[in-house]
Amino acid sequence: MSVRTQLTTIPLTEDLVRGALELERTEHGLLPHRLPARARAQNTDGPLAMAEVQPSGVRLVLRTRATVVELDTLPTKRVYTGAPPRPDGIYDLLVDGRPAGQAGATGGNTLTIDLATGSSQVRPGPAGTLRFSGLSAASKDVEIWLPHNETTELIALRADAPVEPVPDRGRKVWLHHGSSISHGSDAASPTTTWPALAAALGGVELTNLGFAGSALLDPFTARTLRDTPADRISVKIGINLVNADLMRMRAFTPAVHGFLDTIREGHPTTPLVVVSPILCPIHENTPGPSAPDHSALSVGKLNFRAGGDPAETAAGKLTLSTIRGELARIVEQRAAEDPHLYHLDGRALYGEQDAAELPLPDALHPDAATHRRTGERFAQLAFHPGGPLAVTDA
Template sequence: MTTPLTTTSVPDLAPLLRGALELERTAHGVLPHRLPARARAQCGDPQLAMVESQPAGVRLAFHTAATVVELDTLPTKRRYPGTPPRPDGVYELLVDGRLAARATAAGGHTLVLDLATGATEHRPGAPVTLRFAELPARPKRVEIWLPHNETTELVALRADAPLAPADDGDRPVWLHHGSSISQGSNATRPTGTWPAVAAALGGVELVNVGLGGGALLDPFTARALRDAPADRISVKIGINVVNADLMRLRAFGPAVHGFLDTIRDGHPTTPLLVVSPLYCPIHEETPGPCAFDTEALAAGRLTFRATGDPAETAAGKLTLAVIRNELARIVAERAATDPHLHHLDGRTLYGEADAAELPLPDNLHPDPATHHRIGERFARHAFAHDGPLAVDGRVRNPC
């Protein structure tokens, strides 16, 4: 029989939370957001609302001598009729930077999304208690990483010893923005997303503004990045612009300039790395829009296909090849007057040879092993002593 904890709940979780841009007080507790309310109010896209509330990179960080920690959480599960059930989101507890325990929350709300009709249904549920026991009986730094792909309200936190917010003053803050790959799509655990892997190797504090389907050069996202504290910044641009078929070449260049201008309004000399798209065969030479493969969906598999016509690139339709060339040109021109601006070809992180060895399972997103490879390569390139986001000249050896 589980022995109840004798200490009371932590009265305010806000001082313990890392990686969120805003916290919303709810009827149950607190909901981390990765876009502030002002940004959320300027876009009615339900996809964006869903993904920004999924706490990729968000974690509780505290010092304690506790041997037992309990977290009450209220997750929102996603269900897609006609496809295999999605696994429950994973919570990971780290002690002094090393994984000590994993858990899942089987209850909570359910959001049913019909991919064929677009219809949604919200089924309310109840909070779940996660218990992490047998932790080392000594003072230590504890982190609880929240699921990167599951909206998570935090209800209460308890322990059998006092907790104090972790002091991360000596760790630079790395602010990263990108697409679903940056958020962690197809990774199976929150510390296994490529930005989390890179942050651990680089010794930085991650703020992950990777937004599944939402890296669209939106001005409200640029303003959120402008206003967020950061010591290092990277922006990964391109794949969502193509697979949403959002704009043509004429609009893309000025949109990139405007996005970077806005970030620079708040971070005029912060090291800023622009990363072009990873290699993605379906969109290298074929424009969007991207669509679900209906034949695969009928067979219970979720995969994607490009539906554009390659001939339309002559009229300004965008492909990944076009976007890489344009980003390289724009950064080279701007770097003449902005020595802290840098460019990285995304194929350095995942290229054609990688695709042959580790193909994208759904034609769009990398698998867990590939996330780890991308994170290692990003850390070696960006955080090395001579890298564009260099941090104290050291990158930790990959685990």
């Protein structure tokens, strides 16, 4: 007769969670946020509210001799009307920094979104449990990375041995901000988003402020970057401004300056890289807004198209090409007085040859293979000795 291992409930405390800026106590447990309350209070946009509470880069980090670890969570799963079902969120287990398993949580709330009308509806559901067993009884660092694209409330943590926070290992903190591509889009799992991969290869601790659809030069996001501790910073600017058709070039240039000025108020000499957009053929020379392709939705496929007219660039409408040129000019101008400011052309991460080999499946978002390639290239270009975010001497 088998005997079930006796597990002890471990208090979910802030020192066990990394990658979140705040933990909100809810009626169920702890809800990680990637924007602080003050910034959330200034936001009126539903998509950003949904994006910041999806825990991209957020992980439980603990030291233990446990052979079994269980985590109860309450996920919120998204369903898009007319589109194929989305896979459930994946939880990645790392032991001493190496992949050691994956799990999913059953149950949870369901958020149904109609892209045609913009309406949404939430159906409540039960919490689920994920279990990692068969771990070594040796002392080890255990990380459970939460799904990057699925809102996740932490309900309870259990283990068959005591747990303590992992001590500071002296690793540099990399703070990154960007769009859905930085958020993780269609990466295979939370540790294989391109920022997570780049952080692992670069030997840095990631704080990921990539917000799907919401890298829009919001002042409250700039203040969040300003006020968040960091040793290295990068901001990836462009695609969402085209997606949303949010501003013209006249507003874009001073908005970028203001965004960078605010970051520099809190990080005056921290290495800071401004990354322009990766290649996205539908918007290279055609302005936004981006829109779902309803003909594709009718056959169960999610795809996007460009809704603007290339001729409108003469009136200041933004394209990825014009944004890249202006970002390069702005960084060159500012770098004359800011020697720790750098520019990285996003096409060095994913360019024309990559698009021919690995086209964007929905015309906007990279797939898992492209996330891996992007993460490897960013690590090589930014974190490698001699790179702008290098953590070792050249």
